[in-house]
Amino acid sequence: MEVEAIEMFINFLRLIGLPKSVGEIYGLLFMAPRPMAMDEIMERLEISLGAASQGLKLLRSFGAVRVVYERGNRRDHYVADLELSKFATAFIKDELQPRTQMALERVKRMEEAMADLPEKERRVLRERLERLKHWLDKGQKILPWLVRFMRL
Amino acid sequence: MEVEAIEMFINFLRLIGLPKSVGEIYGLLFMAPRPMAMDEIMERLEISLGAASQGLKLLRSFGAVRVVYERGNRRDHYVADLELSKFATAFIKDELQPRTQMALERVKRMEEAMADLPEKERRVLRERLERLKHWLDKGQKILPWLVRFMRL
DNA sequence: CATTTCTTTCATTTTTTCTTGAAGCGACTG
DNA sequence: CAGTCGCTTCAAGAAAAAATGAAAGAAATG
Known part of the structure; x- marks a missing residue:
C-alpha cells in the first residue's frame, strides 16, 4: 500500500534524475497521515542520516515538502506538498x-x-x-x- | 565547432537518460556533411566498437539515425535524421x-x-x-x- | 554557558550505470 | 566454400552516482 506509492514515486522521480532515496521520502510523506520527523523517516525507510537530510533538503528546495512546527517538539516535522x-x-x-x-x-x-x-x-x-x-x-x-x- | 554540437547533444540526451556515447554519436552525425561508417565514428570519437554499435542501434530504434547504402561499399553508413x-x-x-x-x-x-x-x-x-x-x-x-x- | 538534541556536511564506501574488447555470427567475395 | 569483413552481443572492468556515518555546526534547554 504505502510501498506501492513509494515505488511509484521512485519511478517518476528517477525519470527527472532524482535519486531513489528522494523518491522514497516523498512517497512516504505523500502517504503519511501526519507530519513526520527525520528520524522516523530514516527508520521507516531504512536509509541513512545523510540520505534523509540531503533528500529533505532537496525536496524543500523544490517546495515539494514543507516543514511544520509542532509545539513542544524540537524536531522539524515534514509534510508533503500535494502540488505535484x-x-x-x-x-x-x-x-x-x-x-x-x-x-x-x-x-x-x-x-x-x-x-x-x-x-x-x-x-x-x-x-x-x-x-x-x-x-x-x-x-x-x-x-x-x-x-x-x-x-x- | 563540431565539439560544440557534440557537447550540446550529450547534454540534452543525458537529460532523457541516454549515455554520453549516444549523445556523442548523434552530435557527430548531426554535423557530418556526409554519411559515416561505424569505424569512422569510432575513430573520430575514440569510443569502442561496442559503444558505437550499441549507440547506433539505439539511435536507429528511435529513428534518430538512418542507414544509407553506399554502392560498392559493404559497410553501413549512417546519417542523422534531423527531426529532433x-x-x-x-x-x-x-x-x-x-x-x-x-x-x-x-x-x-x-x-x-x-x-x-x-x-x-x-x-x-x-x-x-x-x-x-x-x-x-x-x-x-x-x-x-x-x-x-x-x-x- | 555547558550540555544535550537535532541537523548538515563531506570523505569514504557501495551500488549502479556505462564502456570496453574479445568471441561469435552471418553475409559477401573471389 | 574457405576466407574475410562488418556487425552484434555480453562478461568483465572503469567510471559515475548515490548512500553511509562520523565529525562538526546550530539551536534549544536547564
Whole structure:
C-alpha cells in the first residue's frame, strides 16, 4: 500500500534524475497521515542520516515538502506538498531551460565559426543549424506554457 | 565547432537518460556533411566498437539515425535524421506513458486496499489519491498532444 | 554557558550505470 | 566454400552516482 506509492514515486522521480532515496521520502510523506520527523523517516525507510537530510533538503528546495512546527517538539516535522506540478516545474526551470539557453548560445557561436568553411558544407550546415534553432525556440516558447498548464 | 554540437547533444540526451556515447554519436552525425561508417565514428570519437554499435542501434530504434547504402561499399553508413522531435517522442512513448499507465493501476489497487483503514486516515488518503489520479489523467491527456505539437 | 538534541556536511564506501574488447555470427567475395 | 569483413552481443572492468556515518555546526534547554 504505502510501498506501492513509494515505488511509484521512485519511478517518476528517477525519470527527472532524482535519486531513489528522494523518491522514497516523498512517497512516504505523500502517504503519511501526519507530519513526520527525520528520524522516523530514516527508520521507516531504512536509509541513512545523510540520505534523509540531503533528500529533505532537496525536496524543500523544490517546495515539494514543507516543514511544520509542532509545539513542544524540537524536531522539524515534514509534510508533503500535494502540488505535484512542483517537480515538473523544478525540472523545467533547473534543467531544461538553462540547457536550452546554453544551446542557443552554442548555435550562435557555431554560426559564426561557419564562415571559414567550404561553400558546399556551409550550405548543408546552415540548414541544420536553422532547424536546431527553430526547435530550441519552439521549446523555449512551450516551456512556460507547460509550467502554467500544470499548475492547472 | 563540431565539439560544440557534440557537447550540446550529450547534454540534452543525458537529460532523457541516454549515455554520453549516444549523445556523442548523434552530435557527430548531426554535423557530418556526409554519411559515416561505424569505424569512422569510432575513430573520430575514440569510443569502442561496442559503444558505437550499441549507440547506433539505439539511435536507429528511435529513428534518430538512418542507414544509407553506399554502392560498392559493404559497410553501413549512417546519417542523422534531423527531426529532433524523435527523441522527445521516444522518451514520452517509452518512459512517460508506460509509467503513467502503471501508476494509474497502482492507484486503483491502493483505493481498494484503503477499505480496511481507520475512517480518519481514509478520508485524508482519499483526497490525496484523487489528486494524484487527477494529475495522472491530465498527464495522459497532454502527452499525445505534446507529441503532435513537436512534430510541428 | 555547558550540555544535550537535532541537523548538515563531506570523505569514504557501495551500488549502479556505462564502456570496453574479445568471441561469435552471418553475409559477401573471389 | 574457405576466407574475410562488418556487425552484434555480453562478461568483465572503469567510471559515475548515490548512500553511509562520523565529525562538526546550530539551536534549544536547564
